[in-house]
Amino acid sequence: MPAADRYAWGVQNINAMQVHLGRWVDAHLPRSATLAVNDIGAIAYFSRRPVIDLMGLVTPEIRPYRRAGEAGVLRFVAERCPDFVIVFPTWFPELTARRELLTPIYRVRLERNEVSGGPEMVVYRLARCAV
Structure with a gap:
């Protein structure tokens, strides 16, 4: 695939999944909600919510x-007890x-995933904190 096509698909993937999810969170979840996320970038930025980074970059x-x-x-997750994962x-x-x-309360699935960590991301409500 030519570099320009790969770049275009990368932009499309991130906008269709992570940016979309961040905006969805901003529009639909409580302002006080804490999120545990494994791909924080655009989701953290556009959601405008506190995040727990499950990969460890900012947490x-x-x-x-x-380990x-x-x-x-x-x-x-059970110890930190975020509102959503x-x-x-x-x-x-x-x-x-x-x-x-x-x-699960919301999901986004990419038809053609070129750069995202998986073809689907799901928003889950944490039902309880005890494991």
Whole structure:
């Protein structure tokens, strides 16, 4: 694929997924809501909400938990108790399968994913904090 086409698809993907989700959060979720997100950039910026970075870039406290894999991330989420979790389900299959903890409320799926971390991102409401 020519570089210009790849760049164009990259822009389209980020706008259609992360920018869209950030704007959706801004329009639909409470101003006081805290988000746990695994791809914070555009979502954090456009949502204008406090974020917990599940990858550790701006929330370095998660790094020791991440060493334990997905179970560690689940423990961190339970301890921090964000109102909503926004992730690529393919990155956290065990966590996102826990319907007693996470209720999906909104999703975005890319028809042609060229640059995003997965073809789908889902907004989940955290039902309870205890693991």
